[in-house]
Amino acid sequence: MGTTDDYSTGRVLENIRKALHVFDSMEGSLSNNEQAVRIHKKIQEFEPRILSVPxxxxxxxxxxxxxxxxxxCQALHPGSVSTESVFLDELAEVMVRSGQARLASIEDAEQTLKKHSSRPLIISKVSGRYQEICASYPPDCVYWRAEKRGLHCLKHKNS
Ligand code: SF4
Structure with a gap:
């Protein structure tokens, strides 16, 4: 499972990079590929859910x-569409401390998500709790890319 430490050290980014590399280097469905199955398991530990702004x-x-x-993941895709994420609680604290995020009010966070409302929102578990809400960009996103290759991981919040 991803931990807050993985986010502050950049390990999470390295893991995303490796997963995308596997997706890029193989053709067709990955559901029977051993390496891809391992990646799938790790991705599922984040229990990603698609959710609405409310x-x-x-x-x-x-x-x-x-x-x-x-x-x-934007750091892996220079020049890509720019979107922001909301970090909560312990993850917010470590992201601010490591210079990767800034403190925000409830209103700022809600406004930011509304601003990106054309992007599917995904919430992920970090250190066992839902602490990251991303305005995802599907062409770059490890979850959407996994889905596209037959490695299902995204569910709707209430499913
Ligand atoms: S777009 Fe997907 S992989 Fe990238 S930070 Fe958001 S949820 Fe994570």
């Missing part, structure tokens, strides 16, 4: 600390 607001309003920053 559903995201519920998490934001319950958080003790909120931060905003560039979506984590």
């Amino acid at each position: 559903e995201a607001s519920v998490y934001i309003r319950k958080a003790a600390i909120i931060a905003l920053g560039e979506r984590v």
